[in-house]
Amino acid sequence: MTLEASASLLEIRGLSKSFPGVKALEGVDFTVRRGEVHALMGENGAGKSTLIKVLTGVYPRDGGTFRLDGVAIAPRSTKDAESVGISTVYQEVNLIPHLSVAENICLGRQPMRWGMIDWRAMARRAEAALARVDLKLDVHQPLASHSIAIQQLTALARALDVEAKLLILDEPTSSLDAKEVEELFQVLRKLRAQGMGIVIVTHFLDQVYAIADRITVLRDGRLVGEYETAKLPRVELVSRMVGRELTKMKAVERGTEAARHAPAPEVLLELRQFGRPGSIAPLDLTVGQGEVVGLAGLLGSGRTETARIIFGIDRARSGEMWLGGKKTAFRSPRHAIQEGLAFTPENRKVEGVIPHLSVRENIILALQARAGLLRPISRKRQGEIADEFIKLLGISTPGPEQAVMNLSGGNQQKVLLARWLAMQPRLLILDEPTRGIDVGAKAEIEKLVQSLREKGMAILFISSELEEVVRGCQRVVVLRDRAKVGELAGDAISEEAILHTIAGSSHAR
């Protein structure tokens, strides 16, 4: 291998990609060297997945060039990409669970003999491929009979079975435990030593610093920069990902004087070492009446997972939850709702509003569910409730009978909020309530949260926008890599403090 050849394996220059209404990537440069592990980092919507999908031919690109080994390439499908030496392992194991391990490795390139699949040769080839990832198992068994970690390694073995020069791993570790991650990294180190270029997308900072040689950060579809891992302190990395430069960070005005110096509120919700393996490590958390508690952390840090175990969507496996001085554990969201909890999920399209139903029907949904089908809320009462909330939240709609899908994102969010407020909940969990809505609507939602707090509601506020968290919360619980890493209160809350907490001790590395 000559010296200049080792300089760069993959060169992407000026890559652009738009989807209707969104510029997903704009003039992005990305370079991967031979024999390095390169981390691709960024928050939600940064464009990591788009970059990978364009590179592997899943989406066509709008502009820019790819060079692999100095040769211009233009893959038009995953198969194309594989044939030039780019292999991908996706976050979800994208294999066929019911087929055997051997088939999953060799599918599409099965060895043939006399016009028939040579099953024996295939088994041998699969065993050889698995040996490259230090795995030895019965390749005749169906893939689904193995753990996710083994399935992930099988996917890796499949990726290596084609003469891969560049290996892309899209969040390969999100469903693995610490030991399994270390096994995977062993394999990656071996491949790196063999001169392979490896791109890894992950949200886990510890893992990035454990394996990556260099880091490229994207934000909002643009390149932020390319860095040597060893020369980039964690706090710098985090600040670049979230787009708040430490030096330029001005103190965000915090809530009202009264809010900051409010007397210690009466605790409504208390978690004691509450957790679920794979979701969130056991944590303590309290939310008082008339208090807004923020949950801050990067994407994948366990914010939503925490909300899900509180609300009974996922069952906690450890610890206790106390609500209003009573020990409880919700078996289901229905149970949580009966106890006076409300949860507006992050992805409102999928988990929240029902697009074809009217504003009135969407608002009334949870209320009716609690009352039971046998005690219908009268049409007149429904109309009154809907009108009340349309006015209270300033939902801009031609009328309560308008289908929710015709409303703007911000107004859909308000409809969702109205649904839960109609229940008069004791505790409101807001997961990214301002994502994807315009600035004006954001301010209104923030104002509304404050007025609900003043009325004595307990609110758990999840947001990626640090500014919002700093402005609106009395206390902030900081999460990293699915564990609580700190808690800030009162005047200690600032964007900088949160960033430092997320990054961990910045002197550690």
Add this chain to the structure above:
Amino acid sequence: MKPRIASQYIPLLATAVVLATLYGAGCASFHNFFSLRVLVNLFGGNAVLGVAAVGATLVILAGGIDLSVGSVIGFTSILIATLVEEHHVNPVLAILLGLVLGALFGAAMGCLIQWFELPPFLVTLAGMFLARGLAFVVRPDNLGIHHAFYAERINRDFALPLNSQVSWPFAATCFVTLFVGALWLAHYTRFGRYIYALGGDETSARLMGLPVARTKILTYTVAGLCSALAGVVYTFTTQNGDPAACVGKELEAIAAVVIGGTLLSGGVGYMAGTAMGVLILGLIQTLITYQNLNSWWTVIVVGLLLLLFILLQNVVSSLSGRLDSPGRHG
């Protein structure tokens, strides 16, 4: 983890047990049941269903469904009869034409399903009405085939005499040959394995770089060919073309496939199971005839058996279901 390994074979095993039990029960209950004649009739009498079920298996394995089977049988049979009897076309040519049309019909449905992302249920439902209508356009009533090719070749020369009274009909040969071919296709060709992959997880199959579009269209093409072949076999066994033939045969074929242990959701199943499923349906009919019961009892028993197998599959797939992975949100 260990019990999961065998779990995929449980439905197939259950099918084999049911088949053996039914056959054993027949032999034990009726003194003339254990005979070559009953066995030969089992294959000959169910050849149409068997051929249709092979096609249905492939489509279902690929995660789809084909409701046009019965109509295509009717269309093919009346087309061949009309061509041979009224237009004096060489029977071999007429049969070949019928097979080609069946394959094209299947290919057209496959293209609609693949390119326009239409649900297979609806596309093949439309195909069912279309083929049935076309059958009546060809000729509104049935027509016997008296050509020498049928009378002499198919029924005499191509039949294999087993002893002085019983001979193996050509229709049964068609069924067994197709079955062996399908066995090879499903387990020893790349196309066959792509069918399994497609039915197992279409998104993954695409991301694995497998030729998803080609596989899907080709699967419906082969299924259309099988339906047409079932129509040809129908003319062999009945010496007749009938535009109203085999109404609802597709459902019988699906029943045979499910009883044979193939999951309706696709990706899991065995061709061998389907052959056993066909024989089970045939055996039930034979047993009920021997019992001198009303033939509607066949339908009831098949219905119950089907229900039993669906329940079994449900239990098996929940046993082998993967662990739920936690959400991965912010």
